[in-house]
Amino acid sequence: MTVTRGLEGVVATTSSISSIIDDTLTYVGYDIDDLAENASFEEVVYLLWHRELPTKEQLEELKKQLAENAEIPNEIIEHFKLYPIDKVHPMAALRTAVSLLGLYDEEADVMTKEANYRKAIRLQAKIPTIVTAFARVRKGLEPVAPRKDLSFAANFLYMLTGKEPDDIATEAFNKALVLHADHELNASTFTARVCVATLSDMYSGITAAIGALKGPLHGGANEAVMKMLTEIGTVDNVEPYIRRKLANKEKIMGFGHRVYRKGDPRAKHLKKMSEKLTKLVGEPHWYEMSTKIEEIVTSEKALPPNVDFYSASVYHCLGIDHDLFTPIFAVSRTSGWLAHILEQYDNNRLIRPRAEYTGPGKRAYVPIDERG
Numbered sequence: 001m002t003v004t005r006g007l008e009g010v011v012a013t014t015s016s017i018s019s020i021i022d023d024t025l026t027y028v029g030y031d032i033d034d035l036a037e038n039a040s041f042e043e044v045v046y047l048l049w050h051r052e053l054p055t056k057e058q059l060e061e062l063k064k065q066l067a068e069n070a071e072i073p074n075e076i077i078e079h080f081k082l083y084p085i086d087k088v089h090p091m092a093a094l095r096t097a098v099s100l101l102g103l104y105d106e107e108a109d110v111m112t113k114e115a116n117y118r119k120a121i122r123l124q125a126k127i128p129t130i131v132t133a134f135a136r137v138r139k140g141l142e143p144v145a146p147r148k149d150l151s152f153a154a155n156f157l158y159m160l161t162g163k164e165p166d167d168i169a170t171e172a173f174n175k176a177l178v179l180h181a182d183h184e185l186n187a188s189t190f191t192a193r194v195c196v197a198t199l200s201d202m203y204s205g206i207t208a209a210i211g212a213l214k215g216p217l218h219g220g221a222n223e224a225v226m227k228m229l230t231e232i233g234t235v236d237n238v239e240p241y242i243r244r245k246l247a248n249k250e251k252i253m254g255f256g257h258r259v260y261r262k263g264d265p266r267a268k269h270l271k272k273m274s275e276k277l278t279k280l281v282g283e284p285h286w287y288e289m290s291t292k293i294e295e296i297v298t299s300e301k302a303l304p305p306n307v308d309f310y311s312a313s314v315y316h317c318l319g320i321d322h323d324l325f326t327p328i329f330a331v332s333r334t335s336g337w338l339a340h341i342l343e344q345y346d347n348n349r350l351i352r353p354r355a356e357y358t359g360p361g362k363r364a365y366v367p368i369d370e371r372g
């Protein structure tokens with residue numbers, strides 16, 4: 001048996017959804033740079049689920065379906081009110097709420113292609129409502145009902161704040177959603193596929209994926225980046241802070257990647273947005289600190305920033321609470337998880353690798369009274 005730690009380089013499935021080849025990311029053949037500059041998140045959802053960009057009619061139909069399914073059962077909001085609210089991380093609340101949502105879907109265990117597509121729509125539509133409702137309930141505010149006339153990006157910001165966002169905020173948020181939508185066989189997507197490959201249901205797959213995304217080595221890194229920037233506080237503090245961390249062999253959040261070696265192609269878009277938004281809100285130090293960190297980490301460790309690094313200051317400038325950064329990642333990545341779940345169901349085989357055993361050799365059972 002050959003053990004590949006962390007499954008590095010192991011090709012575990014075929015997929016026609018997204019690819020990373022020579023540090024270039026494409027969704028169904030479209031370069032991420034093109035999509036980031038031009039596409040709406042709804043177009044990307046359609047692309048990931050149908051492997052083609054939508055016509056105007058197809059896009060309108062998807063938007064209509066998402067808008068019509070955005071409301072969540074009141075039981076979920078009542079459930080939030082039972083939590084020790086100031087101690088619950090929004091990713092834990094989201095994980096629980098998606099599992100709970102499955103209890104209210106009569107088709108949860110109906111496994112036809114049509115039923116699975118309807119559930120995909122419902123999950124994509126309701127997850128933003130769950131995230132924003134929790135964000136408000138924990139502050140003692142009423143949830144804001146979704147609006148049918150707003151884009152997916154604008155509606156999220158509207159449900160979060162109760163105010164219609166301006167074009168700059170909507171455009172930035174839409175771009176962030178596009179950039180986070182899918183990423184080949186990352187840890188949370190793999191988790192979703194492993195889960196549904198047992199022929200478990202879609203709610204279980206998405207709940208499992210949320211659990212995997214939550215960790216700071218994966219989606220949780222964006223919140224950790226903001227924590228680091230806040231701790232550093234000033235541009236002058238960057239150098240001693242980062243050098244100390246590197247000397248102690250601590251990881252710098254938002255840097256490094258399992259697949260990209262030369263750099264994450266998504267990072268430059270977020271960097272540009274971070275520069276623009278930090279200036280616009282009068283807090284340029286977040287961008288200045290970030291570029292200084294990048295300078296040191298890339299020269300000392302040759303580790304380029306990943307998607308999580310500049311997204312932190314972008315979301316901060318949009319006025320979003322720091323512990324909502326990873327749930328926002330989940331809002332977007334749900335589209336990719338669902339595409340992969342549907343693809344897994346279409347050509348399923350149980351995913352079950354082996355482990356090389358390293359424990360003790362064969363031995364006889366010792367009755368409890370005879371154990372020393």
Ligand SMILES: CC(=O)SCCNC(=O)CCNC(=O)[C@H](O)C(C)(C)COP(=O)(O)OP(=O)(O)OC[C@H]1O[C@@H](n2cnc3c(N)ncnc32)[C@H](O)[C@@H]1OP(=O)(O)O
Nearest residue numbers: 216217218219221250251252253254255256257258306308
């Ligand atoms: C959306 C996403 O999930 S993007 C990734 C988000 N995660 C982060 O930003 C957390 C910080 N980064 C990391 O922990 C890693 O780079 C990962 C988890 C992303 C990739 O991990 P792996 O491919 O397993 O690399 P691994 O952790 O083995 O690191 C290899 C070497 O680079 C170092 N290294 C990797 N990332 C970092 C980092 N961010 N800061 C400092 N050193 C690092 C490791 O310490 C290790 O050094 P060593 O060989 O001297 O022991």
Ligand SMILES: O=C([O-])CC(=O)C(=O)O
Nearest residue numbers: 182183185186187258307
């Ligand atoms: O692909 C990965 O390992 C992590 C990542 O960048 C993502 O999920 O977007």
